[in-house]
Amino acid sequence: MVQRFEPLFSSADELEAFSDAIGPGAPGWTLEYREQVSSTSDWALQAARAGAGHGKTLVADAQTAGRGQRGRSWHSPPGAGLLFSSIVRGPGLTPDRMGWVALCAGWACAEALHAEAGIEVRLKWPNDLVALTAAPRKSWQKLGGILVESRVTEQLRVEYAVVGVGLNVNQQREELPQDARTPPASLRLLTGRVLGRRALLAAVLQRLALRFEWVRGSGDFVSVREGLREAYRSWWGGWMLRVRTPQGERAGQFESLTPHGRLRLTGPDGRAITLSDAEWIHGECAAP
Known part of the structure; x- marks a missing residue:
C-alpha cells in the first residue's frame, strides 16, 4: 500500500493543464503520470520500445524499485521528491555524443534548481547533482542523480535514450538514506522551505527541452557542449x-x-x- 501524500497531480485535468502550460517552453514534450510504479525508467523503456517519441516523460510519486547508477537503488519517500524519466531520440543522437546525454540532463536540472530554489547546484561528473558544503573545507552533498539507458542497433545507430532523474526536494533529514556513499541533502533542508514540486518539474522539463534541441537536429550541439565544458571549468x-x-x-x-x-x-x-x-x-x- 502506498503511504498517503499530496500527489503531484490529482486529476487528468490538472495534468492536461500542466502540459499545456509548459508547452511553449517544451514544444513536443508530453507527460504521463502514475502515483506509483516499479521504476520510471522501466516504464519509459517500455514506452520507447513501443515507439514513444522524443520528449515523452513518465512521472511518478513513488517507486518500488528505483534504480541509480552502477546498479544501486534510488530511495525516495512517496511525494517528497521528483521522479521521472524522459525519452530522447533523433538524428543528433549519435554514439560519439552519448557521453553528453547525462551531462546535458544534469546541466538542465542544475539550472532549474538554481532558478527555483535560489541555490547553486553543480553536476559532479558524470551524473550526480550536488550542493557544496560550507567553506573553508568545501565538499559536496548529493541532491539528485541521472541514469541514462539506451538502445544501440547492430548498425551502431542510437535508437533512443531514456534519461531517468531523481531529485531530493522536500525530504526531512530522517527521510534521506543514512548509508549513502555521498552525504545526501534536499532542497528543503538547504533552503529552509517547502518547494512546489509541480513548479520545479515545469522548470526542469523546459530546461531539458532546451538543452536537448540538438538531439532533434534543431539545435547547435557544439555550442551546448562548449557551454557545458565552460560550466565545469567554473565549477571545478x-x-x-x-x-x-x-x-x-x-x-x-x-x-x-x-x-x-x-x-x-x-x-x-x-x-x-x-x-x-x-x-x-x-x-x-x-x-x-
Whole structure:
C-alpha cells in the first residue's frame, strides 16, 4: 500500500493543464503520470520500445524499485521528491555524443534548481547533482542523480535514450538514506522551505527541452557542449579530486572535460589523466 501524500497531480485535468502550460517552453514534450510504479525508467523503456517519441516523460510519486547508477537503488519517500524519466531520440543522437546525454540532463536540472530554489547546484561528473558544503573545507552533498539507458542497433545507430532523474526536494533529514556513499541533502533542508514540486518539474522539463534541441537536429550541439565544458571549468577548476576507476583509485586536479565528455585530470606528476569510467569519491577545493 502506498503511504498517503499530496500527489503531484490529482486529476487528468490538472495534468492536461500542466502540459499545456509548459508547452511553449517544451514544444513536443508530453507527460504521463502514475502515483506509483516499479521504476520510471522501466516504464519509459517500455514506452520507447513501443515507439514513444522524443520528449515523452513518465512521472511518478513513488517507486518500488528505483534504480541509480552502477546498479544501486534510488530511495525516495512517496511525494517528497521528483521522479521521472524522459525519452530522447533523433538524428543528433549519435554514439560519439552519448557521453553528453547525462551531462546535458544534469546541466538542465542544475539550472532549474538554481532558478527555483535560489541555490547553486553543480553536476559532479558524470551524473550526480550536488550542493557544496560550507567553506573553508568545501565538499559536496548529493541532491539528485541521472541514469541514462539506451538502445544501440547492430548498425551502431542510437535508437533512443531514456534519461531517468531523481531529485531530493522536500525530504526531512530522517527521510534521506543514512548509508549513502555521498552525504545526501534536499532542497528543503538547504533552503529552509517547502518547494512546489509541480513548479520545479515545469522548470526542469523546459530546461531539458532546451538543452536537448540538438538531439532533434534543431539545435547547435557544439555550442551546448562548449557551454557545458565552460560550466565545469567554473565549477571545478582548482579542485583536487580522488576518483575510483575499474583499475583502482586515481588522484589529480580537475583540468577539463574532453570533447567526448570524458574527465581529464592533471596527476601529481603533471601528466594528464583521461577517464571514461570513474566515480568521484572525494574532492577538496584548493583555491581559497
